[in-house]
Amino acid sequence: MELHLIIHGQKDLAGQLYRQLREAIDTGRLAPGTRLPPSRLLAEQLGISRKTISDTYAQLTYEGVLVGKIGSGTFVNTRAARPDRRREGVRFASQDNIERWANLNTRLSHPGNEGTARADFIGGASTQLQFPQEEWRRCVNHAMRQMSGHRGHYSRPEGITPLRDGIARHIAYARGVNCTLDDVLVCNGAQQALDLLARVMLRPGDRVAMEDPGYTPARLLFQTLGAEVASVPVDAEGIRVDLIPDGTRMIYTTPSHQFPLGMPMSAARREALLARALELGALVIEDDYDSEFRYEGRPTDALQSLDRHGVVAYIGTFSKVLLPELRLGYLIPPPNLLPALVRARQISDWHSSTLPQWALSKFIAEGYLLKHIRRCHGIYAGRRERILARLEGDLAPWLETVPSVAGFHLTALCRTPVRVPLLAELARKVDVGLYGLASFYDHVPPREGLILGFGAIDTLDIDPALDKVRDLLQQLG
Template sequence: MELHLIIHGQKDLAGQLYRQLREAIDSGRLASGTRLPPSRLLAEQLGISRKTISDTYAQLTYEGVLVGKVGSGTFVNARAPRHERSQETFRFASQDNIDHWAGLNTRLSHPGAEGTARADFIGGATTRLQFPQEEWRRCVNHAMRQMNTPRGHYSRPEGLTQLRDGIAQHIAYARGVNCRLDDVMVCNGAQQALDLLARVMLRPGDKVAMEDPGYPPARLLFRMLGADVASVPVDAEGICVDRIPDGTRMIYTTPSHQFPLGMPMSPARREALLARAVELGALVIEDDYDSEFRYEGRPSDSLQSLDRHGVVAYIGTFSKVLLPELRLGYLILPPPLFPAVIRARQLSDWHSSTLPQWALAKFMAEGYLLKHIRRCHGIYAGRRERILARLAGDLAPWLEAVPSVAGFHLTALLHKDVSVPLLIELARKLDVGLYGLAPFYDQVPPREGLVLGFGAIDTLDIDPALDKVRNLLQQLG
């Protein structure tokens, strides 16, 4: 790859070269440790003498900006001074829209590893200690061999056939979803699935109904695309169907494990929701984000499996059962929607990376996914039981668990007047990560409580962490 330098005319060649190299290094465009081209190659590239190149390199080396390493070449010195690039502020005609996007409060953004507490009850996160590294490595090696064939073409927008077939079989087995290979689209996580559906189904001003409390990134996405989001309250049976307004085009719901409260939607409410969707001509989005993990009672049918009119789009993700960084999820579409979503996908990012798709297809075909889910289920069940025992024991004067049978977070409601923000702040100082319930509400008056994730916290850290929480609650009242 050629170094981007431009020489004009035949005058002051050394000066032109010196100034451009010095500016590129001082601005940081050429980073510390960057190897510069040999003088012979750069001379051929620029059409000037090799001596001019060598003299300029020597001058910059004398100034401490470059450093020569015998047998290796000439490099940008790590001690070279850096200057912040100054640029006059320019206001775009669309600056109001830019500021609107930049000012969004993405409440569920996960912190980096350096931002987490030792005992962190963060939801939607897993620990790498459970991830089957060796099995995944073998599957990645298989993927590399598959990609070593001389194709050189883009892949299919809907995803690799082998992975789509594996997904269709998995969710039919694990969740009772009624689908075929041709109904499956592989996405970059559940969030992209939501984005594609919203782009195809909605125009600015169209009404979307979603649970309140509910999933803030979905609500923000719909609103930023111009939708009128109607916040519909939930009760012990799920979304209050009779509160879904007329004119609704799309309904977002989490029926198997209501997010964030945790209770499942009752069978009667599911039937009522489907009937209301048919009446409105609305699409129902079923976000089944973590219900592979179930701890009590008989499994409930997915909403999609009860659909007799083709009004449900089912979204699933591998972020919760494997790792969020993989960014792989899937969308099960009613057949009439598939061609439109394919076009939207082509215009968005064409397709998901094929390397992790090949690896995941092999991972599923070899039975590693089901084995991993069974192993995690036992771990999560133990953590859940420990948290529930504490909520029913010494934490009972302050907190009450919301009934939940699936997933790897649960919600505890406060029934004493305690400042949750202060509790969270004090717990963080004790290296305990807590997360409040109130930010998940939109229009419905929020209930105070905690959302306790148990996917990332080590089992041995749970009791010491909850001891600290109990002590803080005693101090706060």
């Protein structure tokens, strides 16, 4: 790639070259560590003498802006001072909207590796140690071979056929979802599936009903698109269908493992929800985010499997089963919605990256996905049992468990008044990550409690970490 420099005329060649290079470095267009073209090559590109190039490089090297490395070339000095590019910008006519987005409270943002504690009970995260690196590497190599046979065209918005077929077979087997590959839309995670559904289904002012407490990013998404979000309480059987208001256009729910409390929706409540949606003409969004992992009782099929009228859109993700960094999920909408969603996807980002799609399709076809789920299920079951034993043992005076049979987080409600934010702050100081429940409530009066994720924490760290939590609870009285 050529360095973008423009020389005008035949006067002050060295000055023109110096000023353009210096400006490119000072503004950050040439980043620290960037290798500059050899003087001979740059001279040919610009049509000026090699000596002019060499003299300019020498002057910038003297000023400490460039550095020469014998046998390697000339580089932008990594120690060169970078200018502060933050300037007071113009106030746009849409400034109010800009500030509304900038000030969104994204309470479920995951910290980077540097922000995690040694023993972290963060929810929705899996451990890197369980990821099948060798199997995935073989699948990526397969993906590279597949892509080498294509001509560099854009792919299909709904996803490559082998992956859609693999997803359809997997969720029919594991979750009882009624679909074929023609029903599958591959997305960049579950959040994009929500975004597409909201863009196609809603106009500003339309009403969306969702569980309270519930998944905060979904609520924020609906609100930023101009929808009115009706917060509907939940009880031991799931969302209170009788409280879903008239005029609702869309209903968001997590029936298999209510987020964040964890209880499954009862069979009677599922039937009532489908009947209410049909009465309203509303779409039900079933977010089945982590139900591949089930520990007690008879497996419960997805709500979508009960749908006889085409009112349920089923959303799944590989972020919980594999890794969040893959950014791959899927949407199974009612058939009459799919064409509109495909068009919306096409004008949004066209399609997901095909390399991980090919790799994941091979991963599923070779049986690696089911093998990985079975392996993780055993590990998560052991961690879950350990946390439950402590919650029912020495932590019982302060915390009580919400019954849950799936996923990889547990919710514990406070039996006695506990200052959970203070508890979490003190726990962080002893390298334990704790996360409160109250922030996931909207209009319903919040219950204090903890979300205890066991996907990312090592099994051997659970008891020492909970020992520290117990000691802190004792100190807090």
